Amino acid sequence: MAAKQHTLPQGFQTTGVTCGIKDSGLPDLSLFTSDTPATSVGVFTQNQVVGAPVIVSRGRVPSPSVRGIIINSGNANACTGEQGLTDAQRMTAILAEQFTCDESDVLVCSTGVIGHFLPMPVIENGIRDAFKQLGKSSEDLTKAAKSIMTTDTVEKISSKQIEIDGTLITVTGVAKGAAMIAPNMATMLSVIMTDCQLETSLADSMLKQAVNQSFNCISVEGHTSTSDTVLLMANGATGQGCASEQLQQALQSALNEVCSDLAQQIIRDAEGAEHFVRVEVSGLENEDDARRIAKVVCESPLVKTAVTGNDPNWGRIVSAAGYAGVPFQEQDLSLRLNDVVIYEWGSPTSFDESALSKSMATGEIKIQLEFRLGNEKMTYWTCDLTSEYIRLNADYTT
Amino acid sequence: MAAKQHTLPQGFQTTGVTCGIKDSGLPDLSLFTSDTPATSVGVFTQNQVVGAPVIVSRGRVPSPSVRGIIINSGNANACTGEQGLTDAQRMTAILAEQFTCDESDVLVCSTGVIGHFLPMPVIENGIRDAFKQLGKSSEDLTKAAKSIMTTDTVEKISSKQIEIDGTLITVTGVAKGAAMIAPNMATMLSVIMTDCQLETSLADSMLKQAVNQSFNCISVEGHTSTSDTVLLMANGATGQGCASEQLQQALQSALNEVCSDLAQQIIRDAEGAEHFVRVEVSGLENEDDARRIAKVVCESPLVKTAVTGNDPNWGRIVSAAGYAGVPFQEQDLSLRLNDVVIYEWGSPTSFDESALSKSMATGEIKIQLEFRLGNEKMTYWTCDLTSEYIRLNADYTT
Numbered sequence: 001m002a003a004k005q006h007t008l009p010q011g012f013q014t015t016g017v018t019c020g021i022k023d024s025g026l027p028d029l030s031l032f033t034s035d036t037p038a039t040s041v042g043v044f045t046q047n048q049v050v051g052a053p054v055i056v057s058r059g060r061v062p063s064p065s066v067r068g069i070i071i072n073s074g075n076a077n078a079c080t081g082e083q084g085l086t087d088a089q090r091m092t093a094i095l096a097e098q099f100t101c102d103e104s105d106v107l108v109c110s111t112g113v114i115g116h117f118l119p120m121p122v123i124e125n126g127i128r129d130a131f132k133q134l135g136k137s138s139e140d141l142t143k144a145a146k147s148i149m150t151t152d153t154v155e156k157i158s159s160k161q162i163e164i165d166g167t168l169i170t171v172t173g174v175a176k177g178a179a180m181i182a183p184n185m186a187t188m189l190s191v192i193m194t195d196c197q198l199e200t201s202l203a204d205s206m207l208k209q210a211v212n213q214s215f216n217c218i219s220v221e222g223h224t225s226t227s228d229t230v231l232l233m234a235n236g237a238t239g240q241g242c243a244s245e246q247l248q249q250a251l252q253s254a255l256n257e258v259c260s261d262l263a264q265q266i267i268r269d270a271e272g273a274e275h276f277v278r279v280e281v282s283g284l285e286n287e288d289d290a291r292r293i294a295k296v297v298c299e300s301p302l303v304k305t306a307v308t309g310n311d312p313n314w315g316r317i318v319s320a321a322g323y324a325g326v327p328f329q330e331q332d333l334s335l336r337l338n339d340v341v342i343y344e345w346g347s348p349t350s351f352d353e354s355a356l357s358k359s360m361a362t363g364e365i366k367i368q369l370e371f372r373l374g375n376e377k378m379t380y381w382t383c384d385l386t387s388e389y390i391r392l393n394a395d396y397t398t
Numbered sequence: 399m400a401a402k403q404h405t406l407p408q409g410f411q412t413t414g415v416t417c418g419i420k421d422s423g424l425p426d427l428s429l430f431t432s433d434t435p436a437t438s439v440g441v442f443t444q445n446q447v448v449g450a451p452v453i454v455s456r457g458r459v460p461s462p463s464v465r466g467i468i469i470n471s472g473n474a475n476a477c478t479g480e481q482g483l484t485d486a487q488r489m490t491a492i493l494a495e496q497f498t499c500d501e502s503d504v505l506v507c508s509t510g511v512i513g514h515f516l517p518m519p520v521i522e523n524g525i526r527d528a529f530k531q532l533g534k535s536s537e538d539l540t541k542a543a544k545s546i547m548t549t550d551t552v553e554k555i556s557s558k559q560i561e562i563d564g565t566l567i568t569v570t571g572v573a574k575g576a577a578m579i580a581p582n583m584a585t586m587l588s589v590i591m592t593d594c595q596l597e598t599s600l601a602d603s604m605l606k607q608a609v610n611q612s613f614n615c616i617s618v619e620g621h622t623s624t625s626d627t628v629l630l631m632a633n634g635a636t637g638q639g640c641a642s643e644q645l646q647q648a649l650q651s652a653l654n655e656v657c658s659d660l661a662q663q664i665i666r667d668a669e670g671a672e673h674f675v676r677v678e679v680s681g682l683e684n685e686d687d688a689r690r691i692a693k694v695v696c697e698s699p700l701v702k703t704a705v706t707g708n709d710p711n712w713g714r715i716v717s718a719a720g721y722a723g724v725p726f727q728e729q730d731l732s733l734r735l736n737d738v739v740i741y742e743w744g745s746p747t748s749f750d751e752s753a754l755s756k757s758m759a760t761g762e763i764k765i766q767l768e769f770r771l772g773n774e775k776m777t778y779w780t781c782d783l784t785s786e787y788i789r790l791n792a793d794y795t796t
Contacts, residue, residue, distance in 0.1 A: 048722075049716050049717050078713065081746075113713065114714070115712060301791070315474075315511065318477055318513075319445060322448075328446055330446075346477075347478075348479075389788075394706040394707030
C-alpha cells in the first residue's frame with residue numbers, strides 16, 4: 001500500500017532525525033519551521049508540576065514572530081530543576097543560531113520519561129543536523145510526526161484544505177500521545193500549522209475553542225501529564241486572512257476538524273487499547289455538568305474493564321455518572337449502549353445481552369447517557385483498560 | 399492453624415447462611431441482631447445513584463431502637479426502581495416479624511451485581527432460617543462476616559476491648575469490599591457493634607470521625623459505589639456509658655482502631671492486588687488539600703502500575719500530586735519511597751534504583767509526600783493495579 005500523502009501548508013518545513021536520546025535508536029528529534037515569522041499561540045498542561053520546556057514555551061506565546069518549534073522524545077525534561085530550564089533554553093538558542101533569529105522566536109517541547117537530565121551534546125548536534133534536512137514533502141512531515149512518538153505505535157497526522165475567498169488554505173497538524181492522557185492536556189503534544197494569516201488574539205481564541213472540543217475531551221487513564229502542549233503556527237504565506245466572521249468560521253471548522261481527528265487518533269493508538277469508546281452525554285443544564293459526567297464515565301476503571309470484556313454491565317456506567325458530583329434523580333436518566341436502550345428513565349429494560357455483547361466485540365463502543373434536565377451536551381472519547389496496558393506501564397523505566 | 403477467635407460484644411447475636419442468591423452456592427445472607435433495642439447510626443455512599451437498601455436504611459437512622467441488620471450478597475438491589483424499594487422494605491418486615499418489632503427497627507444492606515431484581519422467595523426463607531441459627535460464638539460471627547463477601551477472598555473482622563470505669567467494653571466490626579472502593583464509601587459494607595451505652599447524637603459523631611480516618615481513606619480504583627454503608631449498633635448491654643470526655647475518647651480510639659483495621663484489611667484483599675500501598679501526605683495548609691493529593695496519588699493508574707512493576711518511577715507520583723488541584727511550587731515538595739529520599743525540594747536525588755526496586759518487591763510500599771506549606775496531613779491506603787484486576791473485572795457479570 002502506498003503511504004498516505006499529506007500536504008504541508010505553504011511556507012513551512014519539517015523533518016525528524018535520530019539524534020541519540022532513545023536507547024532504541026528510533027527517531028527522537030523533530031523540527032517544525034516557518035520560512036517567515038509566524039503568529040504563534042499555545043495551550044499547555046494545567047498540572048502544577050510542569051516540564052522545563054512548558055515554562056519556556058509558555059512564556060514566549062502568544063507571539064507574532066515564531067520561526068520554529070523543536071520537539072524531542074525519549075526524555076520529558078520535567079522535574080529537572082534549574083538545569084532543566086537551562087537545557088530547554090539552550091535548545092532554542094541552537095535553533096535560533098541557524099535562523100539568525102532571537103531565541104525567543106523558537107519554541108520547545110519534550111516528551112518521555114520524567115526526572116532525567118537531557119543528554120545535551122547529542123541534542124545540540126541533532127538540532128544542527130536536522131536543520132540541514134528540513135523539507136516540504138509529505139515524507140518530511142511524516143518524519144517529523146514519527147520523531148515525536150514515545151510509546152505510540154503509529155504517527156498521527158491530519159490535514160484539511162478549505163477555500164477562503166478563492167484562496168486555498170491548508171491546516172495541517174501532528175500529535176503524539178499514548179498514555180498519561182487526560183483532559184487538560186496530558187502527555188500529548190501537537191503542532192498545528194496553517195498558511196492563513198491570523199492576529200495573535202484571534203489565533204489564541206480559535207486554538208482554545210478547537211482544543212476544548214478535541215484534546216480536552218479525551219482520556220486514557222485520567223493522569224494529567226507535566227508536558228502537554230498544543231502549538232499553532234499561522235504564517236500567512238497565502239496572504240489570505242479571515243476578514244469576515246463567515247471566513248473565520250470556515251477556518252475554525254477546519255481547525256476543529258484537524259484537532260478532533262488527531263485527538264481520536266491518539267485514543268485509537270492508546271496503550272494496550274482494544275476498544276474505541278465514544279461517550280455522549282446530553283440533556284444537562286450546562287456544558288460543565290455534561291463534561292464532568294462524560295469525564296468520570298471515561299475514567300472509571302470498572303467501566304473500562306467491562307468494555308474490555310465486551311460486557312454490557314451498565315450498572316457500572318450509571319453508578320459512575322452518579323459520583324460525578326452532578327445532582328440528578330435516577331428517573332431523569334436513560335442509557336443506550338451501541339444504540340440499544342438498556343436503562344430507561346431510572347429502570348432497567350430487558351434486552352438481548354448476548355447480541356449486545358457481540359456488537360461490543362467489534363471494538364467500537366458508543367455510550368449515550370441521556371438526561372432530561374436541560375439542553376447541553378458533551379462528547380468524550382476513551383479506550384478500554386487491558387492487561388497489555390498494565391504490562392506496558394508496569395515496566396516503563398526499569 | 400486454629401481459627402482466630404473473635405469476641406462479640408454482650409447482647410449481640412449473628413449468623414450467616416446460604417439462601418440461594420449466588421449461583422456458586424456460597425453463603426449469601428447475614429444477620430446482626432441485638433437482644434435489646436440498640437442505638438444505631440450510619441454513614442452512606444455519596445453517589446447520586448443509590449441502591450434501594452441505602453434509601454430504606456438511611457431513612458431509619460439515627461435510631462434509638464434498632465434490633466437487627468440484614469445483609470445479602472450476590473445482588474446489590476441497585477438501579478431496580480420501585481420494585482427494589484418494595485423488596486428492601488419486605489426484607490426488613492420479615493425480620494421484624496421474627497422479633498415482633500416494628501419494621502423501622504430493622505436495617506438492610508445489599509451488595510453484588512447492579513440492575514437485577516432480588517429473588518425474594520429464597521431471601522424470605524433465608525431470613526427466617528437464619529433467625530433460628532443466631533448465636534454468640536466466634537464461629538457465628540465468622541459465618542456472618544463470610545456471608546457478606548462478594549469477590550473478597552477472606553472475611554474481615556476486627557475487635558478491640560477496653561476498660562471503661564472498670565467495665566470491659568467490646569467493639570467488634572465486620573466489613574466486605576474488594577473492588578469499586580473509593581473514598582466516600584465505595585462497594586463496601588461494614589457493621590460495627592458495641593455493648594457500650596451511647597446516645598444517638600454522640601454515636602453519630604463518633605462513627606463519622608472513625609469513618610473519616612479509615613473507610614474514607616481507602617481507594618482501590620476510585621469508583622464510588624451505589625451501596626456503601628457503615629452501620630454502628632450500640633446496645634448498652636454492659637450498662638456502661640461514656641460520661642466523661644476522657645471515657646469518650648477511649649471509646650473513640652477503639653472505634654477508630656477497629657474501622658482503620660477493617661479498612662486496611664479491605665485493601666489487602668483488593669481484587670488482584672499484589673502490593674499494599676500507604677500514602678502519607680504532610681505539610682499542607684489544610685487537611686482537605688492533603689486529602690486531595692493523597693486521593694489523586696492513590697487513584698493514578700500510572701502510579702499503581704509503577705508499583706505493580708516494582709518500578710521507582712517517582713515522576714508519576716510527583717506529576718499526580720501536581721494535578722490534584724492544590725497549588726504548590728515544585729521546590730516545596732520532597733518525596734520518600736520506602737524511606738529513601740528520591741526527590742528533594744524540587745530536584746531529583748541520586749539513589750540506588752535497584753535496591754529500592756527490591757524493597758518494593760516485598761509488597762509493602764510507603765509513599766511520603768512532604769510539603770512545606772503548613773502542618774496538616776493525611777494518610778491513605780491503596781493497592782496496585784494488576785492484570786488480575788483486569789481479568790476479574792472484564793468478566794464479572796457475563
